[in-house]
Amino acid sequence: MSDPSRQDHEVVRRVLGGDRDAFAELVRAYQTRVRGYCRGMLRDAAEADDAAQEVFLKAYQGLSRFRGEASFSSWLYRIAANHCLDLLRRRGRRRAESLDALLEAEGEQALARLAPEDPPAPAEAGALAERLLAALPEEHRSLIVLREVQGLSYEELAQALRCSVDAVKGRLKRSRQILAREARHFLGQAGVQTGRGPR
Amino acid sequence: MTHQEIQDQLSMLRDAELPEAERRTLSAHVEACAECRALAERWRLLGRVLTQAPRPEADEPFVASVMARLPQPAVARKPIRAPWHFMPKLALGVAMLSLMVLVPRTNGAVGTESLLLSGLPEELQWPFVMEPPSAEVLGNLEEELP
Numbered sequence: 269m270s271d272p273s274r275q276d277h278e279v280v281r282r283v284l285g286g287d288r289d290a291f292a293e294l295v296r297a298y299q300t301r302v303r304g305y306c307r308g309m310l311r312d313a314a315e316a317d318d319a320a321q322e323v324f325l326k327a328y329q330g331l332s333r334f335r336g337e338a339s340f341s342s343w344l345y346r347i348a349a350n351h352c353l354d355l356l357r358r359r360g361r362r363r364a365e366s367l368d369a370l371l372e373a374e375g376e377q378a379l380a381r382l383a384p385e386d387p388p389a390p391a392e393a394g395a396l397a398e399r400l401l402a403a404l405p406e407e408h409r410s411l412i413v414l415r416e417v418q419g420l421s422y423e424e425l426a427q428a429l430r431c432s433v434d435a436v437k438g439r440l441k442r443s444r445q446i447l448a449r450e451a452r453h454f455l456g457q458a459g460v461q462t463g464r465g466p467r
Numbered sequence: 468m469t470h471q472e473i474q475d476q477l478s479m480l481r482d483a484e485l486p487e488a489e490r491r492t493l494s495a496h497v498e499a500c501a502e503c504r505a506l507a508e509r510w511r512l513l514g515r516v517l518t519q520a521p522r523p524e525a526d527e528p529f530v531a532s533v534m535a536r537l538p539q540p541a542v543a544r545k546p547i548r549a550p551w552h553f554m555p556k557l558a559l560g561v562a563m564l565s566l567m568v569l570v571p572r573t574n575g576a577v578g579t580e581s582l583l584l585s586g587l588p589e590e591l592q593w594p595f596v597m598e599p600p601s602a603e604v605l606g607n608l609e610e611e612l613p
Contacts, residue, residue: 288537288539291534291537292530292533292534295530295533295534296525296527299526299529299530299533300522300523300524303523303526303529304520304521304522304523307520307521307522308520313521316523317523317529321529321533321536324533325533325536325537328537328538390519393515393516394519394520397516397517397518397519397521398520398521400513400516400517401520412517413520416514416517416518417518417520419518421483421484422482422484441478444478445475447513451513
């Protein structure tokens with residue numbers, strides 16, 4: 269099987285050579301990842317799809333600046349991250365909802381559904397994941413979505429965020445501490461200790 | 468590693484990139500410590516919940532929407548001109564530079580030489596581009612000068 273990264277570079281070369289329709293191959297290949305990332309960041313499905321369209325448009329318009337040093341997917345995630353963070357900053361919707369609010373609204377039933385011995389049904393887990401992500405500050409949410417939801421490796425994260433792998437480890441640790449703090453009811457008291465800032 | 472340091476690292480236990488030595492250390496501690504074992508289990512469940520965040524399915528109308536919005540024409544790169552494209556201009560430049568440097572120098576050198584050497588004895592009238600006079604000639608000149 270041929271290397272997907274090389275295939276992407278070949279498609280990029282064709283688009284830059286004037287084959288506009290070849291760009292559809294890239295959209296087709298990466299639409300679920302980009303839309304999934306935008307959904308994790310913005311939560312609203314329709315708004316996320318609009319954002320994902322903008323991401324692909326920006327990618328098309330900036331395709332001549334793709335130098336192939338990073339993988340195409342990392343480059344695309346970088347555009348998506350910048351776009352979603354811009355949208356969220358403009359929107360000014362910071363930490364609109366916390367897990368505390370979820371617990372207040374749904375009471376102990378929410379915790380009971382999440383007990384380790386009784387894993388949540390996928391639909392419930394999906395809804396909880398969205399709420400949990402929405403409770404995180406945008407920058408940390410972006411990193412958690414890329415890592416925990418999209419499954420990027422340290423190396424891919426470093427490419428997408430334009431930083432070193434060591435920096436990725438540090439930022440991921442910090443984001444997880446904040447995740448633990450936001451999910452303290454989920455993680456229990458030990459999680460509260462873990463989540464108390466960098467040591 | 469202290470108990471607290473272990474707890475700080477527990478979220479990494481699911482990371483494939485965690486070095487094997489660190490994984491063994493964490494796993495050994497988790498085996499022996501009920502509190503850390505419970506926390507590791509909660510991290511595992513939390514990770515599992517996050518992986519089930521909604522994932523859009525492939526959607527061809529989405530692809531069509533993006534393609535319909537692409538600007539026309541495509542972002543084709545400006546063609547790179549072959550290096551020999553510049554050759555006529557380069558040749559013209561070199562020719563003009565040569566004219567500017569050589570022509571005034573040739574004419575000026577003749578006029579200046581004639582003017583400067585006209586009043587000197589014949590043996591001292593050497594052109595600037597030729598060999599200078601010998602030491603003997605120069606010695607004689609020194610004696611002749613007042």
